[in-house]
Amino acid sequence: MKALTLNNGIDIPIVGSGTNTYGKEGNQYAGALRGDTEEIDWAIENGYRHFDSAQKYRNEEVLGKGIKKSSLPREDFFITTKLNTFEGFGGTDWAHAEIEKSLEKLQTDYIDLFLIHNPWDNHTEILEAWRILEDYYNRGVFKSIGVSNFKKEHLDIILENGSVPPAVNQIKSQVGNWNEELIDYNKKNDIATVAWSPLGGIDEKALQVLEEIGKPYGKKYAQVVLRYQIERDVIVIPKSHNKNRQAQSLAIFDFELTESDRDRIAQLPGSH
Template identity: 40%
Template sequence: MKNLQSTTTLHNGIEMPWFGLGVFKVKDGSEVINSVKAAIEAGYKSIDTAAIYGNEEGVGKAIAESNVPREELFITTKVWNSEQGYDSTLAAFDESMKKLGLEYLDLYLIHWPVPEQNKYKETWKALETLYKDGRVRAIGVSNFKEHHLKDLLEDCEVVPMVNQVEYHPRLTQTSLHEFCKQNRIQLEAWSPLMQGGLFEEPTLQEIARKYGKSTAQVILRWDLQNEVVTIPKSVKPHRIQENANIFDFELSSEDMEKINSLNQDQRVGSDPDVMNKL
Protein backbone atom coordinates (compact mmCIF):
# COMPACT_ATOMS: atom_id res chain seq x y z
CA MET A 1 0.00 0.00 0.00
CA LYS A 2 2.50 2.54 -1.16
CA ASN A 3 0.12 4.97 -2.84
CA LEU A 4 -3.42 5.70 -4.02
CA GLN A 5 -3.02 3.30 -6.94
CA SER A 6 -1.97 0.35 -4.75
CA THR A 7 -4.13 -2.74 -5.26
CA THR A 8 -5.13 -5.96 -3.56
CA THR A 9 -5.39 -9.07 -5.74
CA LEU A 10 -8.79 -10.74 -5.54
CA HIS A 11 -8.92 -14.55 -5.54
CA ASN A 12 -9.57 -14.61 -9.31
CA GLY A 13 -6.42 -12.56 -10.02
CA ILE A 14 -8.19 -9.24 -10.63
CA GLU A 15 -6.51 -6.24 -9.02
CA MET A 16 -8.76 -3.95 -6.97
CA PRO A 17 -7.58 -0.59 -5.57
CA TRP A 18 -7.30 -0.50 -1.77
CA PHE A 19 -8.82 2.97 -1.77
CA GLY A 20 -11.71 4.55 -3.64
CA LEU A 21 -14.59 7.02 -3.62
CA GLY A 22 -18.07 6.09 -2.41
CA VAL A 23 -21.01 8.11 -3.75
CA PHE A 24 -23.84 7.11 -1.36
CA LYS A 25 -26.35 9.98 -1.03
CA VAL A 26 -24.45 12.11 -3.57
CA LYS A 27 -27.02 13.82 -5.82
CA ASP A 28 -27.13 12.83 -9.49
CA GLY A 29 -26.12 15.54 -11.94
CA SER A 30 -23.43 18.12 -11.24
CA GLU A 31 -22.78 17.08 -7.60
CA VAL A 32 -21.84 13.48 -8.39
CA ILE A 33 -20.14 14.43 -11.69
CA ASN A 34 -17.92 16.96 -9.90
CA SER A 35 -17.17 14.55 -7.02
CA VAL A 36 -16.10 11.73 -9.32
CA LYS A 37 -14.08 14.05 -11.54
CA ALA A 38 -12.30 15.55 -8.49
CA ALA A 39 -11.47 12.04 -7.27
CA ILE A 40 -10.15 10.88 -10.65
CA GLU A 41 -8.07 14.07 -10.95
CA ALA A 42 -6.67 13.41 -7.46
CA GLY A 43 -5.52 9.97 -8.64
CA TYR A 44 -8.39 7.76 -7.42
CA LYS A 45 -8.98 4.73 -9.65
CA SER A 46 -11.96 3.18 -7.86
CA ILE A 47 -15.56 4.52 -7.80
CA ASP A 48 -18.35 2.75 -5.89
CA THR A 49 -22.02 3.40 -6.66
CA ALA A 50 -25.30 1.41 -6.54
CA ALA A 51 -28.59 1.32 -8.40
CA ILE A 52 -30.45 2.60 -5.33
CA TYR A 53 -28.19 5.68 -5.08
CA GLY A 54 -29.86 7.03 -8.22
CA ASN A 55 -26.61 8.53 -9.51
CA GLU A 56 -25.23 5.93 -11.93
CA GLU A 57 -25.83 8.26 -14.89
CA GLY A 58 -23.76 11.03 -13.33
CA VAL A 59 -20.99 8.58 -12.44
CA GLY A 60 -20.98 7.35 -16.04
CA LYS A 61 -20.84 10.89 -17.37
CA ALA A 62 -17.87 11.77 -15.14
CA ILE A 63 -16.02 8.64 -16.29
CA ALA A 64 -16.71 9.49 -19.94
CA GLU A 65 -15.50 13.07 -19.46
CA SER A 66 -12.33 12.10 -17.55
CA ASN A 67 -9.09 11.69 -19.46
CA VAL A 68 -8.31 8.38 -17.79
CA PRO A 69 -8.57 5.24 -19.96
CA ARG A 70 -11.49 3.03 -18.93
CA GLU A 71 -9.24 0.04 -18.23
CA GLU A 72 -7.38 2.03 -15.56
CA LEU A 73 -10.57 2.56 -13.55
CA PHE A 74 -12.35 0.14 -11.21
CA ILE A 75 -16.12 0.68 -11.19
CA THR A 76 -18.52 -1.00 -8.75
CA THR A 77 -22.32 -0.99 -8.65
CA LYS A 78 -24.93 -3.09 -6.83
CA VAL A 79 -28.27 -4.78 -7.47
CA TRP A 80 -31.04 -3.46 -5.21
CA ASN A 81 -33.29 -5.59 -3.01
CA SER A 82 -36.46 -5.19 -5.11
CA GLU A 83 -34.62 -6.53 -8.18
CA GLN A 84 -33.33 -9.71 -6.56
CA GLY A 85 -34.02 -13.00 -8.34
CA TYR A 86 -32.35 -14.48 -11.44
CA ASP A 87 -34.06 -12.74 -14.36
CA SER A 88 -34.71 -9.48 -12.54
CA THR A 89 -31.03 -9.23 -11.54
CA LEU A 90 -29.92 -9.69 -15.16
CA ALA A 91 -32.39 -6.95 -16.19
CA ALA A 92 -31.18 -4.69 -13.36
CA PHE A 93 -27.57 -5.19 -14.48
CA ASP A 94 -28.47 -4.17 -18.05
CA GLU A 95 -30.22 -1.07 -16.70
CA SER A 96 -27.20 -0.11 -14.56
CA MET A 97 -24.84 -0.59 -17.51
CA LYS A 98 -27.04 1.59 -19.70
CA LYS A 99 -27.02 4.35 -17.10
CA LEU A 100 -23.26 4.06 -16.52
CA GLY A 101 -22.63 3.90 -20.27
CA LEU A 102 -20.09 1.11 -19.81
CA GLU A 103 -19.26 -1.98 -21.87
CA TYR A 104 -18.22 -3.99 -18.81
CA LEU A 105 -18.19 -3.62 -15.02
CA ASP A 106 -15.32 -4.29 -12.64
CA LEU A 107 -17.35 -5.40 -9.62
CA TYR A 108 -21.06 -6.19 -9.17
CA LEU A 109 -22.45 -6.75 -5.68
CA ILE A 110 -25.69 -8.01 -4.12
CA HIS A 111 -26.53 -4.94 -2.02
CA TRP A 112 -28.19 -6.74 0.96
CA PRO A 113 -28.97 -10.37 1.75
CA VAL A 114 -32.64 -9.53 2.62
CA PRO A 115 -33.18 -12.90 4.37
CA GLU A 116 -36.96 -12.42 4.45
CA GLN A 117 -37.05 -12.64 0.62
CA ASN A 118 -34.64 -15.57 0.57
CA LYS A 119 -33.62 -14.79 -3.00
CA TYR A 120 -29.91 -14.10 -2.65
CA LYS A 121 -28.86 -17.56 -3.91
CA GLU A 122 -30.95 -17.08 -7.05
CA THR A 123 -29.51 -13.57 -7.40
CA TRP A 124 -26.00 -14.99 -7.00
CA LYS A 125 -26.64 -17.42 -9.88
CA ALA A 126 -27.34 -14.35 -12.08
CA LEU A 127 -24.05 -12.77 -10.95
CA GLU A 128 -22.22 -16.00 -11.80
CA THR A 129 -23.78 -15.89 -15.29
CA LEU A 130 -22.66 -12.27 -15.80
CA TYR A 131 -19.19 -13.21 -14.59
CA LYS A 132 -18.91 -16.25 -16.88
CA ASP A 133 -20.13 -14.15 -19.80
CA GLY A 134 -17.31 -11.66 -19.19
CA ARG A 135 -19.63 -8.74 -18.54
CA VAL A 136 -18.21 -8.20 -15.06
CA ARG A 137 -14.63 -8.85 -13.93
CA ALA A 138 -15.44 -9.71 -10.31
CA ILE A 139 -18.59 -10.44 -8.29
CA GLY A 140 -19.35 -10.14 -4.61
CA VAL A 141 -21.81 -9.32 -1.89
CA SER A 142 -22.51 -6.45 0.48
CA ASN A 143 -23.74 -6.52 4.08
CA PHE A 144 -23.48 -10.31 4.33
CA LYS A 145 -22.87 -11.73 7.80
CA GLU A 146 -21.03 -15.01 8.38
CA HIS A 147 -24.19 -17.14 8.32
CA HIS A 148 -25.35 -15.56 5.03
CA LEU A 149 -21.92 -16.30 3.51
CA LYS A 150 -21.87 -19.87 4.82
CA ASP A 151 -25.29 -20.45 3.30
CA LEU A 152 -24.19 -19.00 -0.05
CA LEU A 153 -20.92 -20.95 -0.07
CA GLU A 154 -22.79 -24.25 0.32
CA ASP A 155 -23.80 -24.34 -3.33
CA CYS A 156 -22.27 -21.44 -5.23
CA GLU A 157 -20.00 -22.17 -8.19
CA VAL A 158 -17.97 -18.98 -7.79
CA VAL A 159 -16.89 -17.85 -4.31
CA PRO A 160 -17.63 -14.12 -3.80
CA MET A 161 -14.51 -12.03 -4.31
CA VAL A 162 -15.62 -9.16 -2.05
CA ASN A 163 -17.89 -8.54 0.94
CA GLN A 164 -18.60 -4.84 1.45
CA VAL A 165 -19.86 -4.13 4.97
CA GLU A 166 -20.22 -1.34 7.50
CA TYR A 167 -16.79 -1.19 9.09
CA HIS A 168 -15.19 1.41 11.37
CA PRO A 169 -13.46 1.54 14.80
CA ARG A 170 -16.82 1.12 16.60
CA LEU A 171 -17.80 -1.89 14.43
CA THR A 172 -14.74 -4.01 13.70
CA GLN A 173 -16.54 -7.33 12.93
CA THR A 174 -13.35 -9.31 13.64
CA SER A 175 -14.99 -12.74 13.39
CA LEU A 176 -16.53 -11.88 10.00
CA HIS A 177 -13.19 -10.46 8.83
CA GLU A 178 -11.42 -13.67 9.85
CA PHE A 179 -14.03 -15.80 8.08
CA CYS A 180 -13.63 -13.73 4.90
CA LYS A 181 -9.83 -14.12 5.04
CA GLN A 182 -10.14 -17.89 5.42
CA ASN A 183 -12.37 -18.00 2.34
CA ARG A 184 -10.27 -15.51 0.33
CA ILE A 185 -13.08 -12.94 0.32
CA GLN A 186 -11.78 -9.37 0.42
CA LEU A 187 -13.46 -7.26 3.09
CA GLU A 188 -14.41 -3.73 2.03
CA ALA A 189 -15.61 -0.92 4.31
CA TRP A 190 -18.58 1.34 3.74
CA SER A 191 -19.13 4.23 6.15
CA PRO A 192 -15.50 3.93 7.30
CA LEU A 193 -15.78 7.27 9.13
CA MET A 194 -19.07 6.30 10.80
CA GLN A 195 -20.70 9.23 8.99
CA GLY A 196 -18.54 11.65 10.97
CA GLY A 197 -19.49 10.10 14.30
CA LEU A 198 -15.88 9.40 15.30
CA PHE A 199 -14.26 12.77 14.76
CA GLU A 200 -14.60 13.76 18.43
CA GLU A 201 -13.34 10.42 19.79
CA PRO A 202 -10.49 11.40 22.23
CA THR A 203 -8.31 8.33 21.50
CA LEU A 204 -8.45 9.03 17.77
CA GLN A 205 -7.80 12.75 18.27
CA GLU A 206 -4.74 11.96 20.40
CA ILE A 207 -3.35 9.55 17.78
CA ALA A 208 -4.06 12.09 15.02
CA ARG A 209 -2.06 14.76 16.88
CA LYS A 210 0.84 12.35 17.31
CA TYR A 211 1.11 11.77 13.54
CA GLY A 212 0.17 15.30 12.46
CA LYS A 213 -2.86 13.93 10.63
CA SER A 214 -6.64 14.44 10.79
CA THR A 215 -8.83 11.97 12.70
CA ALA A 216 -10.32 10.88 9.35
CA GLN A 217 -6.86 10.14 7.94
CA VAL A 218 -5.98 8.04 10.98
CA ILE A 219 -9.19 5.98 10.65
CA LEU A 220 -8.67 5.43 6.91
CA ARG A 221 -5.05 4.43 7.50
CA TRP A 222 -6.22 1.97 10.21
CA ASP A 223 -8.58 0.41 7.63
CA LEU A 224 -5.79 -0.16 5.16
CA GLN A 225 -3.39 -1.56 7.76
CA ASN A 226 -6.15 -4.00 8.72
CA GLU A 227 -6.21 -5.03 5.03
CA VAL A 228 -9.70 -3.67 4.45
CA VAL A 229 -10.51 -1.91 1.16
CA THR A 230 -12.06 1.46 1.96
CA ILE A 231 -14.28 3.91 0.05
CA PRO A 232 -14.95 7.13 2.00
CA LYS A 233 -17.56 9.48 0.55
CA SER A 234 -17.07 13.21 0.06
CA VAL A 235 -18.35 15.87 -2.32
CA LYS A 236 -15.66 18.43 -1.43
CA PRO A 237 -12.54 18.34 -3.64
CA HIS A 238 -10.20 19.34 -0.77
CA ARG A 239 -11.64 16.58 1.43
CA ILE A 240 -11.38 14.02 -1.39
CA GLN A 241 -7.71 14.97 -1.67
CA GLU A 242 -7.16 14.96 2.10
CA ASN A 243 -8.79 11.54 2.57
CA ALA A 244 -6.32 10.07 0.11
CA ASN A 245 -3.29 11.62 1.80
CA ILE A 246 -2.67 8.57 3.99
CA PHE A 247 0.22 6.84 2.28
CA ASP A 248 3.04 8.83 3.87
CA PHE A 249 2.72 7.48 7.42
CA GLU A 250 2.16 4.20 9.24
CA LEU A 251 0.36 3.59 12.52
CA SER A 252 2.38 1.67 15.12
CA SER A 253 1.04 -1.72 16.24
CA GLU A 254 0.33 -0.15 19.63
CA ASP A 255 -1.84 2.58 18.05
CA MET A 256 -3.56 -0.01 15.85
CA GLU A 257 -4.49 -1.93 19.02
CA LYS A 258 -5.79 1.25 20.69
CA ILE A 259 -8.09 1.83 17.71
CA ASN A 260 -9.14 -1.84 17.57
CA SER A 261 -10.18 -1.59 21.24
CA LEU A 262 -12.76 1.13 20.43
CA ASN A 263 -15.13 -1.52 19.06
CA GLN A 264 -18.65 -1.47 20.55
CA ASP A 265 -20.47 -3.47 17.82
CA GLN A 266 -22.27 -0.22 17.06
CA ARG A 267 -23.97 0.27 13.68
CA VAL A 268 -25.05 3.47 11.95
CA GLY A 269 -26.72 1.46 9.19
CA SER A 270 -29.27 -1.37 9.30
CA ASP A 271 -28.59 -4.80 10.74
CA PRO A 272 -28.44 -7.15 7.71
CA ASP A 273 -30.61 -9.70 9.53
CA VAL A 274 -33.52 -7.28 9.71
CA MET A 275 -32.90 -5.08 6.65
CA ASN A 276 -35.90 -5.99 4.48
CA LYS A 277 -36.48 -2.73 2.62
CA LEU A 278 -37.57 -3.18 -0.96
Protein backbone atom coordinates in the same frame (compact mmCIF):
# COMPACT_ATOMS: atom_id res chain seq x y z
CA MET B 1 -2.12 3.42 -5.16
CA LYS B 2 -1.77 0.15 -3.30
CA ALA B 3 -4.02 -2.61 -4.63
CA LEU B 4 -5.20 -5.90 -3.15
CA THR B 5 -5.42 -8.97 -5.32
CA LEU B 6 -8.84 -10.61 -5.06
CA ASN B 7 -9.32 -14.40 -4.97
CA ASN B 8 -9.74 -14.45 -8.78
CA GLY B 9 -6.47 -12.61 -9.47
CA ILE B 10 -8.09 -9.21 -10.15
CA ASP B 11 -6.53 -6.16 -8.46
CA ILE B 12 -8.69 -3.69 -6.54
CA PRO B 13 -7.32 -0.30 -5.38
CA ILE B 14 -7.39 -0.42 -1.58
CA VAL B 15 -8.91 3.07 -1.36
CA GLY B 16 -11.95 3.92 -3.43
CA SER B 17 -14.51 6.66 -3.37
CA GLY B 18 -18.03 6.20 -2.05
CA THR B 19 -20.68 7.86 -4.19
CA ASN B 20 -24.04 7.43 -2.48
CA THR B 21 -24.82 11.16 -2.24
CA TYR B 22 -22.77 12.43 -5.20
CA GLY B 23 -24.57 14.50 -7.78
CA LYS B 24 -27.57 14.94 -5.50
CA GLU B 25 -29.36 18.05 -4.23
CA GLY B 26 -28.23 19.07 -0.74
CA ASN B 27 -25.75 16.16 -0.65
CA GLN B 28 -28.67 14.10 0.58
CA TYR B 29 -29.09 10.38 -0.10
CA ALA B 30 -32.73 10.94 -1.08
CA GLY B 31 -31.99 14.17 -2.97
CA ALA B 32 -32.90 14.61 -6.62
CA LEU B 33 -30.07 14.42 -9.16
CA ARG B 34 -28.58 17.85 -9.88
CA GLY B 35 -27.35 16.93 -13.35
CA ASP B 36 -23.66 17.73 -12.81
CA THR B 37 -20.71 15.49 -11.89
CA GLU B 38 -18.76 17.82 -9.59
CA GLU B 39 -17.75 15.35 -6.85
CA ILE B 40 -16.74 12.69 -9.37
CA ASP B 41 -14.68 15.24 -11.32
CA TRP B 42 -12.87 16.28 -8.12
CA ALA B 43 -12.31 12.67 -7.10
CA ILE B 44 -10.77 11.81 -10.46
CA GLU B 45 -8.59 14.94 -10.30
CA ASN B 46 -7.53 13.90 -6.81
CA GLY B 47 -6.46 10.50 -8.12
CA TYR B 48 -9.36 8.23 -7.22
CA ARG B 49 -9.82 5.46 -9.76
CA HIS B 50 -12.00 3.09 -7.74
CA PHE B 51 -15.66 4.07 -7.30
CA ASP B 52 -18.37 2.38 -5.28
CA SER B 53 -21.78 2.77 -6.86
CA ALA B 54 -25.15 1.01 -6.58
CA GLN B 55 -28.47 0.87 -8.39
CA LYS B 56 -30.11 1.90 -5.14
CA TYR B 57 -28.20 5.23 -5.14
CA ARG B 58 -29.98 6.28 -8.38
CA ASN B 59 -26.81 8.01 -9.57
CA GLU B 60 -24.88 5.44 -11.61
CA GLU B 61 -25.32 7.80 -14.56
CA VAL B 62 -23.46 10.54 -12.65
CA LEU B 63 -20.46 8.24 -12.30
CA GLY B 64 -20.71 7.09 -15.92
CA LYS B 65 -20.85 10.67 -17.12
CA GLY B 66 -17.93 11.78 -14.90
CA ILE B 67 -15.70 8.95 -16.08
CA LYS B 68 -16.52 9.63 -19.74
CA LYS B 69 -15.85 13.33 -19.21
CA SER B 70 -12.39 12.62 -17.77
CA SER B 71 -11.29 11.20 -21.15
CA LEU B 72 -9.20 8.63 -19.26
CA PRO B 73 -9.37 5.06 -20.58
CA ARG B 74 -12.12 2.91 -19.04
CA GLU B 75 -9.42 0.39 -18.01
CA ASP B 76 -7.94 2.96 -15.63
CA PHE B 77 -11.03 2.66 -13.44
CA PHE B 78 -12.34 0.07 -11.04
CA ILE B 79 -16.13 0.36 -10.91
CA THR B 80 -18.31 -1.40 -8.38
CA THR B 81 -22.06 -1.43 -8.54
CA LYS B 82 -24.75 -3.46 -6.78
CA LEU B 83 -28.01 -5.20 -7.60
CA ASN B 84 -30.81 -3.49 -5.70
CA THR B 85 -32.16 -6.28 -3.53
CA PHE B 86 -33.65 -4.12 -0.79
CA GLU B 87 -37.13 -5.19 -1.88
CA GLY B 88 -35.98 -8.78 -2.41
CA PHE B 89 -35.46 -10.54 -5.72
CA GLY B 90 -37.68 -9.80 -8.69
CA GLY B 91 -36.72 -12.90 -10.70
CA THR B 92 -34.28 -13.65 -13.51
CA ASP B 93 -35.76 -11.32 -16.13
CA TRP B 94 -35.87 -8.49 -13.62
CA ALA B 95 -32.21 -9.05 -12.64
CA HIS B 96 -31.08 -9.11 -16.27
CA ALA B 97 -32.97 -5.91 -17.02
CA GLU B 98 -31.50 -4.14 -13.94
CA ILE B 99 -27.98 -5.23 -14.86
CA GLU B 100 -28.38 -4.01 -18.43
CA LYS B 101 -29.59 -0.64 -17.07
CA SER B 102 -26.47 -0.40 -14.88
CA LEU B 103 -24.20 -1.03 -17.87
CA GLU B 104 -26.04 1.62 -19.84
CA LYS B 105 -26.01 4.25 -17.09
CA LEU B 106 -22.35 3.62 -16.34
CA GLN B 107 -21.63 3.83 -20.09
CA THR B 108 -19.55 0.69 -20.05
CA ASP B 109 -19.62 -2.84 -21.41
CA TYR B 110 -18.12 -4.37 -18.27
CA ILE B 111 -18.20 -3.87 -14.52
CA ASP B 112 -15.15 -4.53 -12.37
CA LEU B 113 -17.07 -5.71 -9.33
CA PHE B 114 -20.76 -6.47 -9.16
CA LEU B 115 -22.36 -7.12 -5.77
CA ILE B 116 -25.67 -8.31 -4.38
CA HIS B 117 -26.44 -5.25 -2.25
CA ASN B 118 -28.22 -6.91 0.63
CA PRO B 119 -29.30 -10.39 1.68
CA TRP B 120 -33.01 -11.17 2.04
CA ASP B 121 -34.80 -14.01 3.75
CA ASN B 122 -35.12 -16.46 0.86
CA HIS B 123 -32.01 -18.59 0.54
CA THR B 124 -33.13 -20.28 -2.68
CA GLU B 125 -33.55 -16.89 -4.32
CA ILE B 126 -30.18 -15.66 -3.06
CA LEU B 127 -28.60 -18.61 -4.83
CA GLU B 128 -30.69 -17.91 -7.92
CA ALA B 129 -29.43 -14.32 -7.96
CA TRP B 130 -25.86 -15.53 -7.44
CA ARG B 131 -26.13 -17.86 -10.46
CA ILE B 132 -27.01 -14.84 -12.59
CA LEU B 133 -23.93 -12.99 -11.34
CA GLU B 134 -21.87 -16.12 -12.10
CA ASP B 135 -23.22 -16.17 -15.62
CA TYR B 136 -22.15 -12.54 -16.24
CA TYR B 137 -18.80 -13.34 -14.62
CA ASN B 138 -18.26 -16.36 -16.86
CA ARG B 139 -19.04 -14.21 -19.90
CA GLY B 140 -16.52 -11.59 -18.77
CA VAL B 141 -19.09 -8.80 -18.33
CA PHE B 142 -18.41 -8.80 -14.59
CA LYS B 143 -14.69 -9.07 -13.84
CA SER B 144 -15.40 -9.99 -10.20
CA ILE B 145 -18.56 -10.73 -8.24
CA GLY B 146 -19.38 -10.44 -4.58
CA VAL B 147 -21.91 -9.53 -1.92
CA SER B 148 -22.67 -6.82 0.57
CA ASN B 149 -24.02 -6.95 4.11
CA PHE B 150 -23.89 -10.75 4.05
CA LYS B 151 -23.53 -12.48 7.41
CA LYS B 152 -21.89 -15.86 7.85
CA GLU B 153 -25.14 -17.77 7.18
CA HIS B 154 -25.64 -15.92 3.87
CA LEU B 155 -22.04 -16.40 2.79
CA ASP B 156 -22.35 -20.11 3.50
CA ILE B 157 -25.23 -20.46 1.02
CA ILE B 158 -22.93 -19.29 -1.75
CA LEU B 159 -19.77 -20.94 -0.50
CA GLU B 160 -21.53 -24.30 -0.25
CA ASN B 161 -23.61 -24.15 -3.44
CA GLY B 162 -22.08 -21.65 -5.83
CA SER B 163 -19.43 -22.39 -8.43
CA VAL B 164 -17.66 -19.01 -8.11
CA PRO B 165 -16.85 -17.88 -4.55
CA PRO B 166 -17.56 -14.22 -3.70
CA ALA B 167 -14.47 -12.06 -4.19
CA VAL B 168 -15.71 -9.39 -1.77
CA ASN B 169 -18.09 -8.85 1.13
CA GLN B 170 -18.80 -5.13 1.58
CA ILE B 171 -19.88 -4.51 5.17
CA LYS B 172 -20.12 -1.81 7.80
CA SER B 173 -16.82 -1.44 9.65
CA GLN B 174 -16.01 1.72 11.57
CA VAL B 175 -14.90 3.03 14.95
CA GLY B 176 -16.59 1.09 17.75
CA ASN B 177 -18.23 -1.28 15.29
CA TRP B 178 -15.41 -2.98 13.45
CA ASN B 179 -17.34 -6.16 12.65
CA GLU B 180 -14.25 -8.14 13.55
CA GLU B 181 -15.79 -11.60 13.58
CA LEU B 182 -17.21 -11.23 10.08
CA ILE B 183 -13.95 -9.77 8.76
CA ASP B 184 -12.19 -12.86 10.13
CA TYR B 185 -14.75 -15.13 8.49
CA ASN B 186 -14.30 -13.32 5.18
CA LYS B 187 -10.55 -13.69 5.48
CA LYS B 188 -10.78 -17.37 6.35
CA ASN B 189 -12.74 -17.89 3.13
CA ASP B 190 -10.43 -15.76 1.00
CA ILE B 191 -13.09 -13.06 0.63
CA ALA B 192 -11.82 -9.46 0.75
CA THR B 193 -13.62 -7.02 3.05
CA VAL B 194 -14.70 -3.58 1.89
CA ALA B 195 -15.65 -1.25 4.76
CA TRP B 196 -18.60 1.02 4.06
CA SER B 197 -19.14 4.29 5.99
CA PRO B 198 -15.50 3.97 7.11
CA LEU B 199 -15.60 7.44 8.70
CA GLY B 200 -18.80 6.94 10.65
CA GLY B 201 -19.19 6.26 14.36
CA ILE B 202 -16.62 8.85 15.50
CA ASP B 203 -17.77 10.97 18.44
CA GLU B 204 -15.93 13.99 19.87
CA LYS B 205 -13.89 11.87 22.27
CA ALA B 206 -12.80 9.36 19.64
CA LEU B 207 -11.96 12.22 17.32
CA GLN B 208 -9.60 13.70 19.90
CA VAL B 209 -7.82 10.38 20.45
CA LEU B 210 -7.46 9.85 16.71
CA GLU B 211 -6.10 13.38 16.22
CA GLU B 212 -3.59 12.72 19.02
CA ILE B 213 -2.48 9.49 17.34
CA GLY B 214 -2.16 11.25 13.97
CA LYS B 215 -0.25 14.28 15.23
CA PRO B 216 3.32 12.85 15.14
CA TYR B 217 2.69 11.75 11.56
CA GLY B 218 1.11 15.05 10.53
CA LYS B 219 -2.18 13.25 9.85
CA LYS B 220 -5.82 14.02 10.61
CA TYR B 221 -8.31 11.76 12.36
CA ALA B 222 -9.93 10.47 9.16
CA GLN B 223 -6.54 9.50 7.76
CA VAL B 224 -5.69 7.58 10.94
CA VAL B 225 -8.91 5.56 10.76
CA LEU B 226 -8.53 4.80 7.07
CA ARG B 227 -4.90 3.84 7.59
CA TYR B 228 -5.93 1.49 10.40
CA GLN B 229 -8.23 -0.36 8.01
CA ILE B 230 -5.85 -0.62 5.06
CA GLU B 231 -3.02 -1.82 7.29
CA ARG B 232 -5.12 -4.91 7.93
CA ASP B 233 -6.08 -5.25 4.25
CA VAL B 234 -9.59 -3.87 4.65
CA ILE B 235 -10.53 -1.84 1.57
CA VAL B 236 -12.08 1.58 2.29
CA ILE B 237 -14.50 3.69 0.25
CA PRO B 238 -14.77 7.11 1.96
CA LYS B 239 -16.72 9.87 0.25
CA SER B 240 -16.62 13.63 0.73
CA HIS B 241 -18.39 16.61 -0.80
CA ASN B 242 -15.24 18.62 -0.22
CA LYS B 243 -12.34 18.32 -2.66
CA ASN B 244 -9.64 18.81 -0.01
CA ARG B 245 -11.12 16.20 2.29
CA GLN B 246 -11.34 13.80 -0.64
CA ALA B 247 -7.61 14.38 -1.20
CA GLN B 248 -6.89 13.91 2.50
CA SER B 249 -8.49 10.48 2.47
CA LEU B 250 -6.09 9.39 -0.27
CA ALA B 251 -2.97 10.71 1.46
CA ILE B 252 -2.55 7.71 3.74
CA PHE B 253 0.31 5.83 2.16
CA ASP B 254 3.23 7.69 3.72
CA PHE B 255 2.99 6.69 7.38
CA GLU B 256 2.60 3.60 9.51
CA LEU B 257 0.77 3.12 12.78
CA THR B 258 2.52 1.50 15.73
CA GLU B 259 1.13 -1.49 17.56
CA SER B 260 0.14 0.77 20.42
CA ASP B 261 -1.68 3.15 18.02
CA ARG B 262 -3.53 0.18 16.61
CA ASP B 263 -4.53 -1.09 20.06
CA ARG B 264 -5.92 2.30 21.00
CA ILE B 265 -7.90 2.58 17.77
CA ALA B 266 -9.28 -0.95 18.11
CA GLN B 267 -10.60 -0.14 21.55
CA LEU B 268 -12.27 3.19 20.81
CA PRO B 269 -15.95 3.16 21.69
CA GLY B 270 -18.18 4.23 18.82
CA SER B 271 -20.89 6.87 18.87
CA HIS B 272 -23.64 4.26 18.47
